Amino acid sequence: MRTLLLLASLAGVASADAHMKPGSYPEKAAIWKKLAVRDVALGTELAKVAGFTCGPDPASQGFSTYRHTCVKFLDERCTGRPSKIHHIRASPDVPAGQGCFMDEGSGGTYLDRKLTSPPLSYVSVVVTDTSAPVVYEVNYTFAKDVLTDDSNLGKALIAKFGKPTSTNPPIGMSWTAGDVRLSAGCGTTEGPTGEYCSLQVSDTALLDSERSIQKELDDAQVKKNAPPPPKL
DSSP: OBHHHHHHHHGGGSOTTOOOOOOOOTTTHHHHHHTOBTTBOTTOBGGGOOSOEEOOOGGGGTOOOOOEEEEEEOOGGGTTSOEEEEOOSSGGGSOSSSOEEEETTTOOEEETTEEOSSOOOEEEEEEOSSSSOBEEEEEEEEEOOOOSTTSHHHHHHHHHHOSOSEEETTTEEEEEETTEEEEEEESOSSSGGGOEEEEEEEOHHHHHHHHHHHHHHHHHHHHHTOOOOOOO
């Protein structure tokens, strides 16, 4: 299931005639670009994000969540294996056969139907639940390291993103710029489940803004398509 499937399913959120145009945010463009993760910047239209596998609209499957997610597996074990993503209710819902799979609801990853701990390396994007979805969150998981100013990972993050707003060595760093937050975490839980690092950048205000644009368009469509008034 590819990007076009998600685009088609998300369009069902609004009237077929109410295909919105994403908002313009010139005041955020520079920080979105600076804090891009794996070359994916916040505010990017889903149609322009290449190489990701997307699942069906969770609402169409009876789930209440709005977190429509697409994934690109980077783990070498996924080379040559199909990639899939959707919500599951129980383990039997995991796709049969070989493949790399993400449970869209929990973020858990599976290799050949077996839950992986730590998770497979991947990049995922979460997009707005509008008829023209845009990225408002990016997640990236990779091999465990330590997060200090002088560690290899810490130096690389500071070189790319600048001095962090806050630090929690050796497991955390974060950057905040207005509505945008970038956080890095490594080994945040003890044991095998914590043997990885993650980056997440998000702008939930973007989600709220895009929803407002969609609602205004939908309200206008309701008025436009209203039946003629009765004889008074």
